[in-house]
Amino acid sequence: MPKPTEKPKFNRRNPCIATLKETWELTKGCQAKDTRHFTVDLAATGLDYLPGDSLAVLPQNCPATAETLLTQLGLSGDEPVTPAGADQTKPIRQAFLEDCVITIPDKKVMRAIAEKAGNEGAQLAALLQPEEKAKLADYLWGREIIDLLAEHPSASFEAQEFVGLLKKLNVRLYSISSSLEACSEEVHLTVATVEYESHGRKRKGVCSTWLAQRIDEDTKIPCFISPGKGFRLPDPEDETPIIMVGPGTGIAPFRAFLQHRKATHAKGKAWLFFGEINAATTFFYRDEFESYLADGTLDRMDTAFSRDQADKIYVQHRILEAGAEFYKWLENGAIVYVCGDANRMAGDVDQAIHQLLSEHGGMSEEAAAEYVEQMKAEKRYRRDVY
Numbered sequence: 439m440p441k442p443t444e445k446p447k448f449n450r451r452n453p454c455i456a457t458l459k460e461t462w463e464l465t466k467g468c469q470a471k472d473t474r475h476f477t478v479d480l481a482a483t484g485l486d487y488l489p490g491d492s493l494a495v496l497p498q499n500c501p502a503t504a505e506t507l508l509t510q511l512g513l514s515g516d517e518p519v520t521p522a523g524a525d526q527t528k529p530i531r532q533a534f535l536e537d538c539v540i541t542i543p544d545k546k547v548m549r550a551i552a553e554k555a556g557n558e559g560a561q562l563a564a565l566l567q568p569e570e571k572a573k574l575a576d577y578l579w580g581r582e583i584i585d586l587l588a589e590h591p592s593a594s595f596e597a598q599e600f601v602g603l604l605k606k607l608n609v610r611l612y613s614i615s616s617s618l619e620a621c622s623e624e625v626h627l628t629v630a631t632v633e634y635e636s637h638g639r640k641r642k643g644v645c646s647t648w649l650a651q652r653i654d655e656d657t658k659i660p661c662f663i664s665p666g667k668g669f670r671l672p673d674p675e676d677e678t679p680i681i682m683v684g685p686g687t688g689i690a691p692f693r694a695f696l697q698h699r700k701a702t703h704a705k706g707k708a709w710l711f712f713g714e715i716n717a718a719t720t721f722f723y724r725d726e727f728e729s730y731l732a733d734g735t736l737d738r739m740d741t742a743f744s745r746d747q748a749d750k751i752y753v754q755h756r757i758l759e760a761g762a763e764f765y766k767w768l769e770n771g772a773i774v775y776v777c778g779d780a781n782r783m784a785g786d787v788d789q790a791i792h793q794l795l796s797e798h799g800g801m802s803e804e805a806a807a808e809y810v811e812q813m814k815a816e817k818r819y820r821r822d823v824y
């Protein structure tokens with residue numbers, strides 16, 4: 439196993455400043471999503487990392503979102519304010535861009551809007567009662583602070599009063615998709631742009647759209663490493679096989695793993711499962727992964743392109759199709775790594791592993807559950823899901 443990084447040099451309060459070197463679309467020609475590769479230049483930073491780490495990025499808010507909010511509040515944008523944690527005043531427009539969460543509302547903001555709106559706020563106030571948690575979650579789905587203000591026009595705020603309600607803009611984590619052994623002084627990211635429409639407005643995920651749409655080579659990117667403590671490779675000399683399951687952006691750490699294993703001549707066998715929408719437009723890093731198959735860095739790659747046929751095919755279907763072989767690898771001590779969507783994929787893959795244990799290992803439900811628990815206890819089942 440590579441040595442864990444020493445105490446990180448940079449953190450949330452003291453990020454390093456990196457710059458963008460290169461970016462390209464990984465989903466060219468695909469209408470359904472926009473996922474991009476980013477190469478961030480670390481030359482001036484002294485930042486280092488290990489495969490399995492994530493990069494924490496401190497983004498800026500979208501100027502159009504900030505302007506809409508200012509208009510809704512009846513503010514010019516020039517009003518001086520001191521955002522939480524800051525020691526200097528700045529115009530509220532700048533605070534909205536750099537310092538404050540201006541999209542997703544928390545209870546403090548909601549409570550203040552409900553109070554200021556008087557009778558108009560009674561329904562929102564009722565939703566804030568502890569027993570209405572589920573109804574509140576339903577109400578909030580797809581709603582941002584701007585929507586709450588628009589629905590409660592009588593709630594009015596002074597500039598500082600409003601800024602005082604807002605949480606500090608926080609970092610977003612991205613699994614690093616490169617290895618320093620292969621890409622010295624660079625960190626690569628694989629980022630899906632979050633954009634959707636709700637309640638008649640176009641919404642933009644703060645950090646993914648900042649990276650995809652609002653930065654260039656001159657932009658300062660405040661960032662630091664978030665160590666992926668549980669997501670580490672075996673030592674290159676160690677012959678333990680590894681199985682990597684990474685649909686969508688879940689592929690990111692496995693590109694880092696494979697770059698690292700190639701550079702360090704890792705001995706154990708490696709098997710990759712990748713899934714995306716279709717082979718023609720969303721087979722991320724295809725040439726690179728095929729070269730790993732050709733040179734033996736990768737022993738096997740199974741792909742699941744969900745929309746290339748009438749019925750959805752996902753990574754867990756490929757795992758089940760290869761169940762006998764998968765079981766053999768498990769019996770040979772393989773470590774299973776899973777990365778990507780936490781909401782559905784991770785659970786479905788987990789279920790597929792239980793199913794193949796019963797189909798190919800002849801285990802009862804209880805025995806399969808015990809087997810998986812044992813894998814977890816031995817750190818042979820590691821998940822990095824979001």
Ligand SMILES: Cc1cc2nc3c(=O)[nH]c(=O)nc-3n(C[C@H](O)[C@H](O)[C@H](O)COP(=O)(O)OP(=O)(O)OC[C@H]3O[C@@H](n4cnc5c(N)ncnc54)[C@H](O)[C@@H]3O)c2cc1C
Pocket residue numbers: 492541542579580610611612613614628629630631632634636642643644645646647687688690822823824
């Ligand atoms: C350890 C870790 C590693 C990660 N690695 C990666 C990676 O390699 N690549 C990657 O792309 N991401 C990765 N992520 C996710 C990433 O950190 C961000 O969460 C993601 O980019 C969204 O951030 P954002 O600022 O663009 O969106 P935000 O501004 O944070 O908005 C996201 C929010 O928008 C809302 N939302 C999103 N879609 C909808 C919808 N359709 N309808 C209604 N509401 C919606 C939800 O409330 C959601 O929480 C990782 C996360 C973790 C924790």
Ligand SMILES: NC(=O)c1ccc[n+]([C@@H]2O[C@H](COP(=O)([O-])OP(=O)(O)OC[C@H]3O[C@@H](n4cnc5c(N)ncnc54)[C@H](OP(=O)(O)O)[C@@H]3O)[C@@H](O)[C@H]2O)c1
Pocket residue numbers: 471473630631632633634685686687688713714715742743744745750752753754778779780781782783784786787824
């Ligand atoms: N709201 C947004 O705009 C947005 C944008 C990007 C990412 N995200 C979120 O970010 C995370 C990762 O997204 P991503 O773009 O990397 O990939 P993703 O959305 O997880 O999609 C990758 C592949 O996984 C498939 N998939 C869907 N459900 C699955 C399941 N239950 N089991 C296994 N595979 C499944 C998808 O198929 P199908 O899509 O054909 O079903 C697609 O082929 C997800 O949590 C996603 O919700 C949100």
